[in-house]
Amino acid sequence: MKKQIADLGFETLITADKIEERVKAIGVQINEDFKDTVPLIIGVLNGGFLFTADLIKQVTIPCEINFTKLASYYGGTTSTLKIREDIDLSIDIKGRDVLIIEDIVDTGNTAHYLIEKLKLKEPASLTMCSLLLKPAALQKKIEELKYIGFEIGNEFVVGYGLDYKEMGRNLADIYKKVN
Numbered sequence: 001m002k003k004q005i006a007d008l009g010f011e012t013l014i015t016a017d018k019i020e021e022r023v024k025a026i027g028v029q030i031n032e033d034f035k036d037t038v039p040l041i042i043g044v045l046n047g048g049f050l051f052t053a054d055l056i057k058q059v060t061i062p063c064e065i066n067f068t069k070l071a072s073y074y075g076g077t078t079s080t081l082k083i084r085e086d087i088d089l090s091i092d093i094k095g096r097d098v099l100i101i102e103d104i105v106d107t108g109n110t111a112h113y114l115i116e117k118l119k120l121k122e123p124a125s126l127t128m129c130s131l132l133l134k135p136a137a138l139q140k141k142i143e144e145l146k147y148i149g150f151e152i153g154n155e156f157v158v159g160y161g162l163d164y165k166e167m168g169r170n171l172a173d174i175y176k177k178v179n
């Protein structure tokens with residue numbers, strides 16, 4: 001399906017059905033992998049809000065949930081990194097098994113920055129889950145990235161939490177920009 005968001009045209013890339021199926025499968029994996037602990041799940045706002053909400057409904061083991069926000073900036077359709085000094089996280093993660101839920105890993109700079117910042121807070125373990133990964137854009141290997149929803153091409157996407165100029169976050173499907 002085609003969609004116009006602000007000044008750009010988009011078409012469906014991943015349907016809501018496919019997302020739901022994949023989210024369920026990742027939930028099963030998380031339940032198994034973290035069954036011997038009480039993980040602290042940290043969703044990364046804003047883009048990760050829908051994915052985090054859907055995924056945690058599939059997590060049936062005891063867990064805690066919190067959110068963090070990065071001041072990374074992505075106003076256009078290419079990755080520009082501007083992050084402020086510290087991350088916005090109100091809770092103590094020392095000694096905890098932390099699972100970070102991200103919307104998308106593009107160059108990997110944001111994920112890398114977040115992981116390094118969280119490591120300073122001495123969690124027992126740090127694991128990352130990202131709904132989307134652009135392997136062709138990745139500039140650094142993220143060892144902690146264990147769960148990936150979908151690998152996509154080097155294209156700009158919106159929907160299911162992801163925005164273009166703050167629009168499109170509410171869309172149930174994921175769309176890619178039409179060239």
Ligand code: 5GP
Nearest residue numbers: 074079105106107108109110156157162163
């Ligand atoms: P990275 O630091 O990995 O290059 O970029 C990560 C951040 O850029 C993501 O958390 C997301 O906010 C934004 N981003 C990267 N690629 C896309 C994309 O295709 N669409 C949207 N809407 N945001 C993206």
